[in-house]
Amino acid sequence: xxxxxxxxxxxxxxxRLVDEEINPFVDEWEEAGIFPxxxxxxxxxxxxxxxxxxxxxxxxxxxxxxxxxxxxxxxxRIKCAGVPMAIAVQASMATPALARFGSDELKKTYLEPTxxxxxxCSIAVSEPDAGSDVAGIRTRAVRDGDDWxxxxxxxWITNGTQADWLxxxxxxxxxxxxxxxxxxxxxxxxxxxxxxxxxKIEKMGNxxxxxxxxxxxxxxxxxxxxVGEAGRGFQQQMAQFQxxxxxxxxxxxxxxxxxxxxxxxxxxxxxxxxxxxxxxxxLQYKLAELYADVDTVEGFLQYAADKYLAxxxxxxxxTVAKLKTGRLTREVADACVQFHGGMGYAEEMWVARxxxxxxxxxxxxxxxxxxxxxxTMMEGMGKK
Amino acid sequence: xxxxxxxxxxxxxxxxxxxxxxxxxxDRESAEGVLNELDEYAVEEAxxxxxxQGGEVVVVSMxxxxxxxxxxxxxxxxxxxxxxxxDDALHGSDAIATSAALAxxxxxxxxxxxxxxxxxxxxxxxxxxxxxxxxxxLPQLTFAQKVEVDGSxxxxxxxxxxxYDSIEASAPxxxxxxxxxxxxxxxxxxxxxxxxxxxxxxxxxxxxxxxPVTVGLAAAWSAVDEFAARPPKAAGTVIADDGAGGVKIAxxxxxxKFI
Numbered sequence: 231x232x233x234x235x236x237x238x239x240x241x242x243x244x245x246r247l248v249d250e251e252i253n254p255f256v257d258e259w260e261e262a263g264i265f266p267x268x269x270x271x272x273x274x275x276x277x278x279x280x281x282x283x284x285x286x287x288x289x290x291x292x293x294x295x296x297x298x299x300x301x302x303x304x305x306x307r308i309k310c311a312g313v314p315m316a317i318a319v320q321a322s323m324a325t326p327a328l329a330r331f332g333s334d335e336l337k338k339t340y341l342e343p344t345x346x347x348x349x350x351c352s353i354a355v356s357e358p359d360a361g362s363d364v365a366g367i368r369t370r371a372v373r374d375g376d377d378w379x380x381x382x383x384x385x386w387i388t389n390g391t392q393a394d395w396l397x398x399x400x401x402x403x404x405x406x407x408x409x410x411x412x413x414x415x416x417x418x419x420x421x422x423x424x425x426x427x428x429x430k431i432e433k434m435g436n437x438x439x440x441x442x443x444x445x446x447x448x449x450x451x452x453x454x455x456x457v458g459e460a461g462r463g464f465q466q467q468m469a470q471f472q473x474x475x476x477x478x479x480x481x482x483x484x485x486x487x488x489x490x491x492x493x494x495x496x497x498x499x500x501x502x503x504x505x506x507x508x509x510x511x512x513l514q515y516k517l518a519e520l521y522a523d524v525d526t527v528e529g530f531l532q533y534a535a536d537k538y539l540a541x542x543x544x545x546x547x548x549t550v551a552k553l554k555t556g557r558l559t560r561e562v563a564d565a566c567v568q569f570h571g572g573m574g575y576a577e578e579m580w581v582a583r584x585x586x587x588x589x590x591x592x593x594x595x596x597x598x599x600x601x602x603x604x605x606t607m608m609e610g611m612g613k614k
Numbered sequence: 615x616x617x618x619x620x621x622x623x624x625x626x627x628x629x630x631x632x633x634x635x636x637x638x639x640x641d642r643e644s645a646e647g648v649l650n651e652l653d654e655y656a657v658e659e660a661x662x663x664x665x666x667q668g669g670e671v672v673v674v675s676m677x678x679x680x681x682x683x684x685x686x687x688x689x690x691x692x693x694x695x696x697x698x699x700x701d702d703a704l705h706g707s708d709a710i711a712t713s714a715a716l717a718x719x720x721x722x723x724x725x726x727x728x729x730x731x732x733x734x735x736x737x738x739x740x741x742x743x744x745x746x747x748x749x750x751x752l753p754q755l756t757f758a759q760k761v762e763v764d765g766s767x768x769x770x771x772x773x774x775x776x777x778y779d780s781i782e783a784s785a786p787x788x789x790x791x792x793x794x795x796x797x798x799x800x801x802x803x804x805x806x807x808x809x810x811x812x813x814x815x816x817x818x819x820x821x822x823x824x825x826p827v828t829v830g831l832a833a834a835w836s837a838v839d840e841f842a843a844r845p846p847k848a849a850g851t852v853i854a855d856d857g858a859g860g861v862k863i864a865x866x867x868x869x870x871k872f873i
Binding site: 243 | 800801802806
């Protein structure tokens with residue numbers, strides 16, 4: 231990837247925004263269990279963080295993927311994982327299908343204000359009884375005249391208590407139950423009667439990001455809210471997952487390097503047995519090993535980004551990136567806690583938060599086991 | 615309304631700055647160049663004024679080749695065009711020569727308002743806006759914490775220790791701003807990409823009609839005779855309180871002529 235002066239200027243804008251509008255408030259938001267999306271997102275919208283790669287006619291930036299990479303790297307500098315995740319949901323997880331396949335009217339009504347940050351959105355795929363097994367979802371949308379009537383429950387909905395609309399995956403054709411055919415992505419405004427937030431879920435980490443269970447009880451939306459062609463929802467969502475997994479990995483890799491840097495600084499300052507802890511060769515080698523792993527993952531991510539940039543299918547790369555970055559994040563977080571000793575276990579330092587947040591990296595956006603399953607199928611092992 | 619904003623590229627505020635041994639001028643290669651922070655506020659104010667009243671913002675900067683990045687930064691915030699005064703003969707210019715070059719570049723272009731940041735983070739003299747106003751024969755409204763344009767009347771709140779003074783003048787006028795005036799925007803992705811296509815004129819000393827001998831290091835009214843690196847911090851004096859600690863501290867402060 232070649233970075234130009236424009237990339238550096240955009241990086242500088244993102245960095246300033248993170249340093250001035252986000253990082254000073256992270257502790258407060260973590261404590262509150264939510265961040266003010268409707269206050270923060272317009273600032274990100276103004277800088278162009280949402281919809282970088284989308285069509286300028288509908289509020290996008292018309293940029294190539296290298297700018298998304300730069301943005302994700304700066305989001306990785308946020309002092310928690312909850313806020314960057316919430317931003318990435320709006321930028322790269324809930325909107326790609328709408329931008330790619332949505333009608334002009336749908337894009338005018340929902341995509342444009344979302345890219346300006348005036349609307350907040352969520353992606354609603356998982357359910358209480360179907361997470362990794364996307365084909366097993368039960369939420370149904372039944373056609374009634376010009377409307378869909380939707381019933382079901384959605385789980386783990388990031389931004390769920392604040393969202394103005396959801397990109398929701400529902401079963402729209404019952405002829406092949408339990409199969410991936412007959413699903414559709416539908417834009418569901420959260421003000422629609424019958425829509426309710428069942429509960430806000432308390433989580434181990436990512437405290438600043440609100441996560442909800444959503445209840446849909448005879449929610450009626452126009453058929454014209456269907457993203458692209460009805461019945462293609464599963465495929466559209468699978469494509470959308472590639473953006474989600476890559477961007478998530480870009481963010482996490484920067485976070486891992488930053489965690490190692492901070493731990494190294496701490497070990498340099500911390501004196502034990504008359505010397506800085508960092509003088510201990512075991513700790514040096516362990517950190518060196520982890521730096522080497524972060525280098526390797528970053529190299530792979532750049533390769534994946536380049537391949538995406540060249541217009542190739544990156545299902546394999548996004549899958550490997552998600553799997554390896556997630557595992558490395560956990561390993562780094564564990565080492566950081568260990569090397570900080572008691573302080574690593576105390577909430578007053580950053581390490582404990584990082585450890586809690588890092589655990590999601592191998593679960594959210596598709597668990598490690600799902601990634602392994604995708605690779606298994608690509609290698610011709612197991613059954614589709 | 616036609617507004618000029620004079621901006622300067624300065625070494626990154628947080629970087630260690632060095633002077634070049636050969637001519638005692640700032641080593642611009644030793645630190646990253648950035649848009650002087652107070653000038654960002656001036657650019658922001660200009661953008662707000664034309665967003666409200668219509669018009670055009672032109673960014674003017676004197677500096678070496680790489681000061682072009684700084685002009686580009688101001689253009690990415692939303693300014694319309696740039697003027698870059700660049701000439702090796704200008705190297706080492708003091709505030710007097712700088713003001714001469716800026717005044718020549720500004721005159722005759724029909725600017726209603728000429729904005730400056732009130733000082734640069736490197737030289738910190740705060741004199742260039744006043745000098746430019748004097749050379750152009752224009753009123754100067756300096757240290758503005760608020761600017762209002764009402765027809766041809768420009769009114770500012772001039773920041774003072776006791777609050778502010780309200781002063782006004784008729785356009786065209788030179789205004790320098792303080793950081794209290796606004797919150798500068800972050801250049802957006804679209805602004806950054808658009809900046810690439812905006813026009814930037816370059817002007818040399820000859821284009822300005824200045825004699826080369828009147829600018830640059832040799833023409834400066836002040837000179838650096840010698841300089842030395844800042845000495846390392848000396849260890850502080852520790853006074854243990856044995857009951858007379860207060861007296862000892864007072865003695866120490868008295869010796870240092872603080873009290």
